[in-house]
Amino acid sequence: MASPPTASASASEAAESGRRSAPGPIDVPSPRDHLHHLLDRRDTPRVVHVEGTTMQRQRGEAAGDAAAAAAAAKPEVKLVTGDGGYVLEDVPHVCDYLPDLPTYSNPLQDNPAYSVVKQYFVNPDDTVCQKAIVRKDGPRGNHFRRAGPRQRVFFESDEVHACIVTCGGLCPGLNTVIREIGGYRGFYACNTIDLSPKSVNDIHKRGGTVLGTSRGGHDTMKIVDSIQDRGINQVYVIGGDGTQRGAGVIFEEIRRRGLKVAVAGIPKTIDNDIPVIDRSFGFDTAVEEAQRAINAAHVEAGSAENGIGLVKLMGRHSGFIAHYATLASRDVDCCLIPESPFYLEGEGGLFRYLEKRLKENGHMVIVVAEGAGQKLINETKESMGKDASGNSILLDVGLWLSQKIKEHFKKIKTTINLKYIDPTYMIRAIPSNASDNVYCTLLAHSVVHGAMAGYTGFTVGQVNGRHCYIPFYRITEKQNKVSITDRMWARLLSSTNQPSFLSKKDVEDAKMEEERASKFFDGPPPNPKVEDKVASNGKAVK
Ligand SMILES: Nc1ncnc2c1ncn2[C@@H]1O[C@H](COP(=O)(O)OP(=O)(O)O)[C@@H](O)[C@H]1O
Numbered sequence: 001m002a003s004p005p006t007a008s009a010s011a012s013e014a015a016e017s018g019r020r021s022a023p024g025p026i027d028v029p030s031p032r033d034h035l036h037h038l039l040d041r042r043d044t045p046r047v048v049h050v051e052g053t054t055m056q057r058q059r060g061e062a063a064g065d066a067a068a069a070a071a072a073a074k075p076e077v078k079l080v081t082g083d084g085g086y087v088l089e090d091v092p093h094v095c096d097y098l099p100d101l102p103t104y105s106n107p108l109q110d111n112p113a114y115s116v117v118k119q120y121f122v123n124p125d126d127t128v129c130q131k132a133i134v135r136k137d138g139p140r141g142n143h144f145r146r147a148g149p150r151q152r153v154f155f156e157s158d159e160v161h162a163c164i165v166t167c168g169g170l171c172p173g174l175n176t177v178i179r180e181i182g183g184y185r186g187f188y189a190c191n192t193i194d195l196s197p198k199s200v201n202d203i204h205k206r207g208g209t210v211l212g213t214s215r216g217g218h219d220t221m222k223i224v225d226s227i228q229d230r231g232i233n234q235v236y237v238i239g240g241d242g243t244q245r246g247a248g249v250i251f252e253e254i255r256r257r258g259l260k261v262a263v264a265g266i267p268k269t270i271d272n273d274i275p276v277i278d279r280s281f282g283f284d285t286a287v288e289e290a291q292r293a294i295n296a297a298h299v300e301a302g303s304a305e306n307g308i309g310l311v312k313l314m315g316r317h318s319g320f321i322a323h324y325a326t327l328a329s330r331d332v333d334c335c336l337i338p339e340s341p342f343y344l345e346g347e348g349g350l351f352r353y354l355e356k357r358l359k360e361n362g363h364m365v366i367v368v369a370e371g372a373g374q375k376l377i378n379e380t381k382e383s384m385g386k387d388a389s390g391n392s393i394l395l396d397v398g399l400w401l402s403q404k405i406k407e408h409f410k411k412i413k414t415t416i417n418l419k420y421i422d423p424t425y426m427i428r429a430i431p432s433n434a435s436d437n438v439y440c441t442l443l444a445h446s447v448v449h450g451a452m453a454g455y456t457g458f459t460v461g462q463v464n465g466r467h468c469y470i471p472f473y474r475i476t477e478k479q480n481k482v483s484i485t486d487r488m489w490a491r492l493l494s495s496t497n498q499p500s501f502l503s504k505k506d507v508e509d510a511k512m513e514e515e516r517a518s519k520f521f522d523g524p525p526p527n528p529k530v531e532d533k534v535a536s537n538g539k540a541v542k
C-alpha cells in the first residue's frame with residue numbers, strides 16, 4: 001500500500017497553531033478550522049487521521065453491536081496532514097480492512113507500448129492540490145491522491161472479475177468509458193450482458209449506453225449479495241451525484257462484509273454539476289451540439305420581423321451548458337439559468353429588455369436552462385412530483401416562457417414571431433466529440449489503475465488538469481453550480497448585455513453564501529488572514 005507523505009509537524013500542533021477567532025462577518029478558516037470542517041461533516045463522523053507516516057485508525061465495527069455497525073456504515077474521512085497546512089483527503093484501500101493481502105508486480109511493465117515511457121508508474125506519494133492558486137504565506141491546502149498505474153497491484157489480471165453499471169440520464173461518452181474499462185458483467189442475472197473486446201470495439205461511436213440505464217431501484221443488500229454471489233471483485237459505477245451516493249453505500253456494505261472488492265466511480269453528468277472536478281465528460285460535447293440549436297434559433301429569428309428564438313438546454317440545478325453555449329455562440333442576447341433568479345415585469349425585468357432589444361436589433365435569441373425560473377412557474381402551476389430517483393420533475397420553462405412572452409407582446413400590441421426549440425434529448429443522445437472521447441479514455445484508464453492498486457470507495461476525477469482519486473463523500477456533499485459572483489458569469493453578462501436581475505443586496509447575499517460554502521467544502525483559502533499563517537514547521541507565524 002502507498003505510504004502517506006511524511007510530515008515533520010504533528011497535526012495537533014499545526015491545528016493548535018492555526019486557531020483564531022472569527023475576524024468579521026465571513027469567517028475565513030484557519031488550517032485547524034479546515035481540518036475540523038473535514039472531521040465534522042454531518043455524514044462523516046468516523047475519522048482516520050494520519051500524521052506523518054503513522055496510520056491511526058478509529059473504527060467502531062470491532063464491537064459488533066448495532067451502534068457499531070451503524071457507525072461502520074457511515075463514510076470515513078481519511079486525512080493525512082503535512083507541513084505548511086498540507087492536507088491529503090485520502091481514499092480508502094482494501095488493505096484498510098484486509099491488511100494481509102498479497103501484491104503482484106503490475107503486468108503493464110511488460111507491455112511493449114509502454115516500454116518507451118520514461119517513468120510509467122506514478123510515485124505512490126504523489127498528490128494533486130485542489131486549489132491551483134496559492135500564496136507563499138498561505139497554507140498548501142487540500143490534496144487528493146494522484147491517479148495512475150502503480151508498480152504493485154492487488155489483483156492478478158486473471159483474477160479480475162469486474163462489472164460496470166451505468167445509472168441516471170444519458171450523457172455523451174458513456175460508451176467510451178465502458179469500452180475503455182474493458183468488459184465484464186453487471187448486477188442482475190436477467191439483466192446483464194457479457195462484454196468482450198470485440199463487442200465493445202466500436203461502441204464509442206454510438207450515443208447512449210450499451211448497458212442501458214435507469215433511475216431508482218437501488219437496493220444495497222441485493223446489489224452486494226449479487227456482487228458476492230457472482231464473485232465480482234471490481235465494481236465500476238458510471239453516474240452522476242445520485243449514482244455516486246449509491247456507490248458510496250455499496251462500498252460501505254462491501255467493507256462491512258470484509259470483501260476484497262474495489263468500488264470505483266466515474267462521474268457522469270451532462271449538467272457538469274459534480275463538484276471538485278474540472279468538468280464532467282460529455283459537457284464539452286453538449287456545449288458544442290447546443291450551438292446547432294442556437295444557430296437555428298438565430299437564423300429563424302433573424303429571418304422574421306421581431307423574431308425571437310428561444311432555446312431550452314439541459315441543466316436541472318446548474319446552468320453550465322446554457323452559460324458556456326451562450327459564451328461560445330455570441331448570438332445569444334439573454335441567458336437564463338437556475339442559479340440566477342429573474343423576473344418578468346417592470347424596470348430591470350425580462351420584458352423591458354426584450355422590448356429594447358427588438359427595437360434595437362429587430363430580432364433576438366434567448367437561451368434558457370431547464371431548471372431556470374422554477375420558482376416563478378410554481379407560483380401558477382402545480383409541481384410535478386419526483387422521479388424514481390427522488391429528483392424533482394421540472395416544469396417546462398421553455399413552453400411557459402414562450403407563452404408568457406407571447407401574452408406580453410399581445411398586451412402591448414406588438415407582433416412578434418417566436419420559435420421555441422427544445423433540443424435537450426437530441427443533445428444528450430449523441431456520441432461524444434473528440435475531446436470528450438480522449439477525456440473518457442483517460443478517465444477509464446485512471447479508474448482501472450486505482451482499482452488494480454487496491455483503492456476503493458473513490459471517484460476518479462480531473463482536478464487542475466491532473467487525474468486523481470477523490471473520496472465519494474467529496475463528490476456528493478454538494479452540487480457544482482455556476483457562481484453568479486465570479487468573473488465567468490460577468491463575462492457572459494457583458495457579452496449579452498442582458499440585465500443581471502439582481503439587486504445590490506442579492507449580490508451581497510450571493511457572495512456571502514458562496515464564501516460560506518467554499519469555506520466549508522473547498523478547504524483553506526489561498527489567502528488566509530495574517531494571523532492564520534502557518535510556517536513550514538506547523539507553528540503559527542505572527
Ligand atoms: N442516496 C442514495 N443512496 C443510494 N442510491 C441512490 C441515492 N441517490 C440516488 N441513488 C440511486 O442512484 C441512481 C441514479 O441516480 P439519479 O439521480 O437518477 O442519476 P444521477 O446519478 O445521474 O444523478 C438511481 O438508481 C438512484 O436510485
Ligand SMILES: O=P(O)(O)OC[C@H]1O[C@](O)(COP(=O)(O)O)[C@@H](O)[C@@H]1O
Pocket residue numbers: 167168169170240241242268269270271314315316370387428
Ligand atoms: O428525463 P430524464 O431522463 O429523467 O432526465 C432529465 C434530466 O437528466 C439530465 O440530463 C441529467 O441529470 P442526471 O445527471 O441527474 O442524470 C438533466 O439535465 C435532466 O434534468
Ligand SMILES: [Mg+2]
Pocket residue numbers: 168240241242269
Ligand atoms: Mg443527478
